[in-house]
Amino acid sequence: MKMNRLVSGNTVNRLPKYIRLLDELGRQGISRVSSSEIGRLLGITPSQVRQDLSNFGTYGSQGYGYGVQGLCNGLKSVMGLDHTHRVVIVGAGSIGKALLCHLQFENYHYCVAAAFDTDRNLIGTEIGGTTVYHPDELERIHREKPIDICVLAVPAEAAKMSASIVAKMGIPAIWNLTNVDLGLNQQNIIVEDMHFLDSLFCLTYYLKEQSTNLEMFA
């Protein structure tokens, strides 16, 4: 699939949902799917689906739809998920531990090289098969074999300082789970923030919307 340089952020945000859906359809043995069916399952319009996918030169055939496996592989390639990415987890507290034990990074070609924590009781132990090191070791490990993505899961008060160190080492991307704005805008590093509360706020909005609707019909 070719990569269009003018893909909007909203389309990029929807790509993982397409991939998860297509993976699931593939597991169910379904070999083709229409834009209407994709739209129905994801709660978006069929024309939005067609528009999103046409960004990558992918057009379903009239009456046939899209081939599930081909589309899934194509979108994974667009997202870079067909390459191995070397990942480290900085912060092995409850969130870091949850990721190490449950996220199944390896299913999507992420290779977790190491975890880091300042807690002496954790250093030298393994969590979910990954060894925990002191943060002082990060630079050496990155020099030996470059890290692609640093997952930042340190306590809020350590977030900015840790991010700044990681940026200086030349690690190209941070996945930020600290709920803190890292303030690295000026630097040559990609930061993706995952704010837990954003998702909870949206749920709360829909809850309010529903109760307002119920009142209208009462």
Add this chain to the structure above:
Amino acid sequence: MKMNRLVSGNTVNRLPKYIRLLDELGRQGISRVSSSEIGRLLGITPSQVRQDLSNFGTYGSQGYGYGVQGLCNGLKSVMGLDHTHRVVIVGAGSIGKALLCHLQFENYHYCVAAAFDTDRNLIGTEIGGTTVYHPDELERIHREKPIDICVLAVPAEAAKMSASIVAKMGIPAIWNLTNVDLGLNQQNIIVEDMHFLDSLFCLTYYLKEQSTNLEMFA
């Protein structure tokens, strides 16, 4: 602020980002802000900002912009964050524990009433100030004082069964952190899924996009 019934999902998804930004500006003692400044800080266009906010009958004044505190309170009210919501956490493993210890629910009027786990070593203990009960107690606690939101943080294999029990009890909303599609579409319950991997996939996309750009200029 009035609530427009035709607000798009994309606008809803951006509301938490506006609220977080306005909270931060308020902490910095900033009392007004323009749509250009909001757009710059959030990486969206000023016209998108104006369009989003006009959904709620809020228009900045030419040359003045928006009042930070008023806009922030208005958007919190639109999202329902000015009301107290009674929350329970089902599953007190590493993710549940991370939420209980770090999410600061109380800052946004969420009251965490109880946590639940089948692990006998956890039952009766407190995590982040919240008592852990056996899941059998959930119905009683909901009957005594209704729960608004169930945070589902159980292992993947227990996700669908737990969600189905929660839906039958009449709890109106599930915040789903299990990375499993709960399949509750037909039921009268609001589900918001938080898929950790979606955010990591987007980061990976931007990493690929950047390295492609660098190659072009090499």
